Amino acid sequence: MFKKQEENEIQSSETIVGTAVKLRGTLKSEGNVKIEGNLTGEIKAGGDLLITSTAEVKAKISAKNVTVSGVVNGNIEAQEKLEITESGKVFGDITSNILVIKEGAIFSGKSIMEVKSLEEEKEITEPEPEYELEENKKD
Amino acid sequence: MYYYIINPAAGNGKIDKIQKRLKGIIKRLGIEGEFVKTTGAADVYKLTNIALDKARNTIVAVGGDGTVNEVANALVDRKAVLGIIPIGKTNSVARTLGVFSWEEACQILAARKLEKIDLAKVTTIPQKPSQKVEEKYFLTSAELGFESQITKYRVEDNSFYKLLFARKVIKEVFKNHTEKITIEVNGNFTATTVMFTLIVSNCQISRQSKKFRPNPADRQLDILLVSKLPRWQLIRNIMAIIDKKYEDLSSTSIFKAKSVKVITPTPQDLSIDGEIFIQTPVEIEVVPQKLKVIVGKKRSF
Numbered sequence: 205m206f207k208k209q210e211e212n213e214i215q216s217s218e219t220i221v222g223t224a225v226k227l228r229g230t231l232k233s234e235g236n237v238k239i240e241g242n243l244t245g246e247i248k249a250g251g252d253l254l255i256t257s258t259a260e261v262k263a264k265i266s267a268k269n270v271t272v273s274g275v276v277n278g279n280i281e282a283q284e285k286l287e288i289t290e291s292g293k294v295f296g297d298i299t300s301n302i303l304v305i306k307e308g309a310i311f312s313g314k315s316i317m318e319v320k321s322l323e324e325e326k327e328i329t330e331p332e333p334e335y336e337l338e339e340n341k342k343d
Numbered sequence: 344m345y346y347y348i349i350n351p352a353a354g355n356g357k358i359d360k361i362q363k364r365l366k367g368i369i370k371r372l373g374i375e376g377e378f379v380k381t382t383g384a385a386d387v388y389k390l391t392n393i394a395l396d397k398a399r400n401t402i403v404a405v406g407g408d409g410t411v412n413e414v415a416n417a418l419v420d421r422k423a424v425l426g427i428i429p430i431g432k433t434n435s436v437a438r439t440l441g442v443f444s445w446e447e448a449c450q451i452l453a454a455r456k457l458e459k460i461d462l463a464k465v466t467t468i469p470q471k472p473s474q475k476v477e478e479k480y481f482l483t484s485a486e487l488g489f490e491s492q493i494t495k496y497r498v499e500d501n502s503f504y505k506l507l508f509a510r511k512v513i514k515e516v517f518k519n520h521t522e523k524i525t526i527e528v529n530g531n532f533t534a535t536t537v538m539f540t541l542i543v544s545n546c547q548i549s550r551q552s553k554k555f556r557p558n559p560a561d562r563q564l565d566i567l568l569v570s571k572l573p574r575w576q577l578i579r580n581i582m583a584i585i586d587k588k589y590e591d592l593s594s595t596s597i598f599k600a601k602s603v604k605v606i607t608p609t610p611q612d613l614s615i616d617g618e619i620f621i622q623t624p625v626e627i628e629v630v631p632q633k634l635k636v637i638v639g640k641k642r643s644f
Contacts, residue, residue, distance in 0.1 A: 221534070222596035224570035229532025233599070240593070245532060 218251070223258050237267070239274070257291045270300075272309075279313075345369075345376030345426070345452070346399040348390050348414060350406030355504070357430040358405065361445060365405075365428070368446065372453040376401075384413060384618070391417035400424060401637070403452065407431010408483050409616040415462065415634055416480050426452045426637040432504070433497050433616075436482045439546040439559055441639025451639040458642070460559040462633040463545045465613070468604070468624040481615045482559065482634070484544035485627055487605065488569075489520040490587075491540075491614035497587070512585050521571045522611055527604040528566070534596060537571040540589070543603060543627050547643055549587040555597065558644040562631040563599045570594040602628035 218235030221227050225241040236251035239259045246264045247253060253267035259274030270282040272292035279296045280286060286300035290308040297314040305311055347369075349358055358365075369375055377399070379390050387404075391414050394402050403426035404414040411427055418425055428448040429437035440458075442448045465485055466478040486494050496511050524538040542548060544557040544565050557565035569589050577584070580592055589595050603626070605613070610622035 217597070218599065220595065220597040222536070222568070222570055222594050224594055225534050225536045225568070225596050227532055227534045231532055241536075241596070 217254070219249075221259075255292075344399050345374050345401045345403055346394040346397070347376055347378045347403045347405050347428070348387055348394070348410065349378060349380045350387070350404075350410040350431075351380050353406035353410060353431045355432070361430070365445065365449070368449045372449055374449070374453050376403075381410075384409065387413035388417045395421055395423055401426055401452075403428060405430060407616075408433050408436050409618065411436045412481050412483060412616050415482050418634060419462065419480055420633075422635075424457060424635045424637060428452075435484075435548060436546050439557075439643050440636055441642030443639075443641065447639065452637055456638055456640075457635055458560065458638045459632040460634050460636055460644075461545055461562055462630045463543070463564055463627055464630050465615070465621070465625050465627045467621050468626060470624070477621055479615065479620060480630070480633070481545065483546050483616055484542050484548050484557075485620075485625075486540065486542050486614050487524070487607075487611055487623065488522060488538050488540035489515065489584075490542055491612050491619065492518075492520060494614055494616075495618070509585050513581065516577050516581065516584060517574070522607055522609070524568075525606045526566065526568065527606070528598050528600045529602055534568065534598070536568065536596070539569040539571050539594070541569070541605065542567040542589075543605075545629070552586075552588050552590060555590040556643060560632075560644045562629060563601060564603065564627065564629050566596075566598040566600055566603055568596040568598070570596070600629075602626060 217238040219233040219237045221239045221241045221243060223240045227243045228245055230246040232248045234250040237249040238254045239261055240256045242260045244262045249267035252269040255261055255272045255274045255276060257273040262277045264278050266281040268283045269285045270280055271287045272294055273289045275293045277295045280298045282300035285302040286298055287304040288294055288306065288309040288311055290306045293310040295312045299316045301318050303315060303317060351358055381387050381390060387410055391402055401424050402414055402418065404411045405428040408431060414425055427437045427442050428445050429442055430445055442451055462480045462482060464478060464480050467476055469476060493512060493515050496508050521537050521539060524541060525533050525535045527533045545559050547556050555567055567589055569592060572594055583591060605623050605625050607623045612619045613621055613623060613625055
């Protein structure tokens, strides 16, 4: 099931670091990225990032959605969702709006969830009705 | 005025079979011009320059990818436009530009829809002061490792030649085509592996490929780096290798780049369109919007 999901994500990846590749430096991509090999440095992805079970990553990471099935040493910043799957290991601080840690995953670090304050949410969900202001003016 | 440069060897002498009909269609569509035949690869460059000296504004390469690349090299920084009539064994440039047959190509030449596209430039990195810097532009792809050995035998149709090619692949695939390689991408990172093959491409490389589809107008090169495969995986993936469809293999890496340095411990042959051009180390960079071409409606970008 999970393998199928991984395969679907692979299909849309713009950048792929294969299993037998050692990458050093800063990997930047506007699209989706899949890491299957060894990476040391930094990852900046405009799209989603998938770190597969064969991957070993020592890097500062930022991406839209991040899925970790391999080993990550370093801080992760996901703009939306961060998921650590059953085989995933993360040693570092993580920042995300949505966090999913599956049974069997390892996470050692600090987690910051960027949740909107209640007042901010109220402003978004309950805007002041404009017609009432119009009625007040008439009075 | 059109200037047609015909490669008589392209597509195993296909021009001999279609020449009469081709000239008839060209006349009917009102795109007549001068027809010249090459006697070798170096001729294409010379003939293109003769055409430019005669102020011809449309140079039509009648051949395969090799002929198109030679004409493209001569048209760099010139005002003339490139047209293609694809009759080669591999016609990946034509296909990318939306030209799928020689008959359709004539209609496309007459419609004359123009686009500016990128070229790739490969430059040697001298290892001794006595070595000269060599450079060449290309539209299609530069290849190293297994593909550089096999690419000259490639054919795209389903003819008898494809069967011969498949036999050649099976024979070559088990030879030791592996070599340690480091590529430096955009000066940002290095990727190191034991390579099976490397392809740096500006145009679509395979008709079968759905995911690896380089775009010649995106100001970027597409890099496909295939690491060494165990023998059982080579056997399992033999059809993908025959079709140049490497992107599904687990040992494949894919990157986009504006420039890439290719470094190997010992010099390795780099081929462009089946011709061994130079040896590593080299730098390959994209040169955006360098060439004006006539394109079809079904182009891939």
